[in-house]
Amino acid sequence: MATTIEQGRFEPTVFGAMRRYRLMVAVITVLVAAAAVGHSLTQTEVYRAYATITVPQSALAQGDSREQYFDSQVLLLQSQDVADRAVRIANAGLNDTVLSIRHFAGEGKSLEITPPEGAQPGAFGATIVAVTFTWPGARVAQTGANAFLQAFDEARSAAIAAQGAEEVAALERAIRDTRTAGQLTDLQNQRTQTLVQLQLDLATHPTIAWAAEPQVPINGNSKRAGAIGVVAGLMLGGALAYLRATRRRRLDDRLDPVAIYDAPLIGDIPPAGPKQLLSGLATATDPLPMAADPQSPAAEAFRFTAGSVERIRAARDDRLAVVFVSADSDTERSKVVANVALAVAESGTPVLAVDADATEGSLTGLLLPGSPQGDGFEQVVAGCRPVSDCVETSPLNADVTVLRAGPARLSRTTGAAYAEAVDKLIAEAKSSFELVLIDSPSPLRLANAVDLVQDSDAAVVVLRSGESVQDHVRMVERLDQVESDLVGYVYRRTGRGPKFVRRLLERNARRPEYPVPARQFAFQAAKNARGSRG
Known part of the structure; x- marks a missing residue:
């Protein structure tokens, strides 16, 4: 048996974790998307003018490079002077004191100036600048954006006029100080040219695409909020699913247990197919496909498992006691033992099925449907009753004999006394039956x-997809403490659907009476009767 585990084999992936916990991921996604949509619907509508x-x-400024000049204009856009002018113009247009300087400058401003994409301060280049103004009202947003552009145009014109006046004043001082006729003529020509350029610059305004009144709020789109919520929910759900999967590693593949037990797969049991779903949950699955639907894939899988057990018995050329163990205490192990017993008995091999789990008693209910409760395994190991008084032939097949579990005793037999009693019971059973199948409690x-494992000739582990890897690592540690002969494992594939539905179906399947169809029961009884006469 393997005692070292391939740790990397069971490391989860994000998509694998999302698939495993898909219901959790779906719930988180729906909740986040609903919260995003709700937030968008309750939020104050905000408009953005562009x-x-x-x-x-x-x-x-012909002497400056085009890039340098554009840089100076961007800096003018961001200046306090433009902001002050914009406040006055906007409030005048609104006929109310709505906006203040903080809405155009400083932190938390509603105004955004976007130089050309990819440009860096100091190298903006002579291209289009975008201006946006955000406000809870569409008209104020439009007025704020347009007032800012108008303020920039006025500030630009004022700056040009101041620059032109300064240059003209400098030329006039030079004219007054000149002493030669040639220099005087040149300076007078420069003054005239400067005055002409000044008038041209004042007459040439920036090309402005004025902001229209926005019709749709930027934060009132519930569809976009829902889409963003779905993406955020998937990311959050995936992260939580991965975290959960790393903390609770599971068996997801039928060959995963090989890395834990170093034992072969001797049975791959598919989930029982749905039957009469509309008539009630109790009949949704068949715990005994060998009796209820002998031609089903599940029944064939149990025959394959029974064949593996028979080959092990034939290889040892002796009567065989096989104990079936599992990591948890559900009824899946009992179903496997019951179906394997029926499959072995089809060939006429006498089988004793031992229900050693008094707390569940599931095997007894499956193979002895409707039988009254009586003494069994618990009383035999306590020395209160012999084996012959506690066995009963299964009505499902005359070659299957059942040692019922018996009522649990308050004073349990443990330690050396229990081991000795179990050894004696198995020896007595093997003297009368070629094959003994023991349904053991979980170690x-x-x-x-x-x-039970130590006194049996062979052990088989029963497990399901989705079981905890850590539980089976602990199982290996328990089985390694005794000289167990682990010959293989049976893998039960779980059906699709939400876990709570599967658990409800399993709970209904645990009822002590197993509903065998009347015609099939009569057919089986007649077959058994013919066999006994032969």
Whole structure:
């Protein structure tokens, strides 16, 4: 048996975790999307007005490079002077004191100036600048954006006029100080040219695409909020699913247990198919496909498992006692033992099925439907009753004999006394039956189960997809404490659908009476009767 585990084999992936916990991921996604949509519907509507401006280079700044001039215009856009002018113009247009300087400058401003994409401060280039103004009202947003552009145009014109006046004043001082006629003529020509350029610059305004009144709020789109919520929910759900999967590693593949037990797969049991779903949940699955639907894929899988057990018995050329163990305490193990017993008995091999799990008693209910409760395994190991007084032939097949579990005793037999009693019971059973199948409690739940494994000739682990890897690592540790001969494992594939539905179906399947169809029961009884006469 393997005691070292391939740790990397069971490391989950994000998509695998999302598939495993798909219901959790779906719930989280729906909740986040609903929260996003709800937030968008309760939020105050905000509008954004959009405008653009292209600034021509002035004639007075022909000596500057185009990039340098555009940089100066971007800085002018961001200046306090433009912000002050914009406040006055906007409030005048609104006929109310709505906006203040903080809405155009400083932190938390409603105004955004976007230089050309990819440009860096100091190298903006002479291209279009975008201006947006965001406000809870559409008209204020439009007025704020347009007031800002108008304020920039006024500030630009004022700056050009101041620059032109300064240059003209400098030329006039030079004219007054000149002493030669030639220099005087040149300076007078320069003054005239400067005055002409000044008038041209004042007459040339930036090209402005004025902001229209926005019709749709930027935050009131519930569809977009829902889409963003779905993406965020999937990311959050995937992260939580992966975290959960890393903490609770599971068996997802039928060959995963090989890495844990170093034992072969001797049975791959598919889930029982749905039957009469509309008539009630109790009949949704068949715990005994060998009796209820002998031609089903599940029944054939149990025949394959029974064939593996028979080959092990033939290879040892002796009567065989096989104990079936599992990591948990559900009824899946009992179903496997019951179906394997019926499959072996089809060939006429006498089988004793031992229900050693008094807390569940599921095997007894499956193979002895409707039989009254009586003494059984618990009383035999306690020395209160012999085996012959506690066995009963199964009505499903005359070659299957059942040692019922018996009522649990308050004073349990444990330790050496239990091991000795179990050894004696198995020896007595093997003297009368060629094959003994023992439905053992989980070794993780009851210490006595280890003695059952030790006294049996072979052990088979029953497990389902989705079981905890850590539980089976603990199982290996328990089985390694005794000289167990683990010959293989049976893998039960779980059906699709939500876990709570599967659990409800399993709970209904645990009822003590198993509903065998009347015609099939009569057919089986007649077959058994013919066999006994032969």
